[in-house]
Amino acid sequence: ETGVTQTPRHLVMGMTNKKSLKCEQHLGHNAMYWYKQSAKKPLELMFVYNFKEQTENNSVPSRFSPECPNSSHLFLHLHTLQPEDSALYLCASSQDRSGSYEQYFGPGTRLTVT
């Protein structure tokens, strides 16, 4: 495996479900990011982890809960989502926070909330 991988690639969930998105980077990086990509909107940064510590939470609703057990893995736990949360969720990594101008993205998880 190379680069940044994400699973699952597609997810359909009801508003009462609980699910998790997984991201793994094989680049030896120390910073990891979650982004939300919606149609006709710029990428929205959700969370940032640097050396496993959360350094940024951009006013994301608590129904999204990130977890970073080590520098290579990042999770996004989802519960009681709303239909407007349907989007492409992208994980990215960079060498560290100061090198965040060079980010590498995974393929994303296409989430549909019904």
Place this chain on the structure above:
Amino acid sequence: QKEVEQDPGPLSVPEGAIVSLNCTYSNSAFQYFMWYRQYSRKGPELLMYTYSSGNKEDGRFTAQVDKSSKYISLFIRDSQPSDSATYLCAMWANSKLTFGKGITLSVRP
């Protein structure tokens, strides 16, 4: 005024055309300027990044930054159908990337 403005297009050109993609910005603090390419059902792929004003060339791609005008461009020479994708500009300051909305390019054979 949004920090980063990018014409959403879409843009359709014939194969072999020179393509010019542009973004403007308002934040003078931006230091790095990036272009990402995103194919359908894929994540964004970093194409090029530049620091400060000037040109940077990589094969058929040239990135241009004019900090005095707060304007960046990506030129694609001899465009190919495989260049059909969404192109996102992004700018970096204070450890944060700010993206444009992206423009969808279609290169017709």
